[in-house]
Amino acid sequence: MIREEEVIYIGRITRYRGIIGEVELQFTNDAFDRGEAEYLVLKRDGILVPYFWEEYRFKNDSTVILKLVDIDTEAAAKRLVGAEVFYPAAAISEEDADTLPSLKALVGFEVSDQQDSSLGRITDVDDSSVNILLSLSSGHLIPYHDDFLLHYDLQKKILQLNLPEGILDLI
Structure with missing residues (x-):
């Protein structure tokens, strides 16, 4: 089995x-x-x-x-x-x-901020332009850039980001 x-x-x-x-x-x-x-x-x-x-x-x-x-x-x-x-x-x-095959593989990952507060689960990744956007189950749409990345774990499906101040207030 x-x-x-x-x-x-x-x-x-x-x-x-x-x-x-x-x-x-x-x-x-x-x-x-x-x-x-x-x-x-x-x-x-x-x-x-x-x-x-x-x-x-x-x-x-x-x-x-x-x-x-x-x-x-x-x-x-x-x-x-x-x-x-x-x-x-x-x-x-x-x-x-141990290598992320593509950004689309982030779908299903749980996202948290630098204080380890949950922001939601990634439901979609828009990588159709150079400005990559992550759609979260919480309704947030956040930009992704390697400079924002603090930590990720492929096995646990977690992504921790250091987002610019005020980015979540733009909705």
């Missing part, structure tokens, strides 16, 4: 494609492209289930089109839409495990 602590969240199946069972994975972590596992893990009815892939190709910088083994029909692919997707942590090198 696969346990939650053995996998890393990498995204969600957002749609199916065509009649041969392909699906689109909107990813926040490209571990599947850097790691060595030949399978992904999908959460199905609260259970983590391994799915081997036949092939994949990138649609854009945040979406990959997957063809999974034994998912050969449109109906089978439709059943996977909405599933959370994980990658086996053991298949990632230690060097990669």
Whole structure:
């Protein structure tokens, strides 16, 4: 049985494609492209289930089109839409495990300020311009810059920032 602590969240199946069972994975972590596992893990009815892939190709910088083994029909692919997707942590090198793959991987991190007061959980990262914005569950929209970073922990999914005074009052 696969346990939650053995996998890393990498995204969600957002749609199916065509009649041969392909699906689109909107990813926040490209571990599947850097790691060595030949399978992904999908959460199905609260259970983590391994799915081997036949092939994949990138649609854009945040979406990959997957063809999974034994998912050969449109109906089978439709059943996977909405599933959370994980990658086996053991298949990632230690060097990669301690490196943030992209800013999109921050989704789900708990953010705190320099006094360790919780600001909320990151729900979205807008990195479409040089001014990166983090959307928080608390309703705040805050800028991100490496100079603001005090501490982060990939395993605990926490991010501590030293934000400029008054930035939270701009809402």
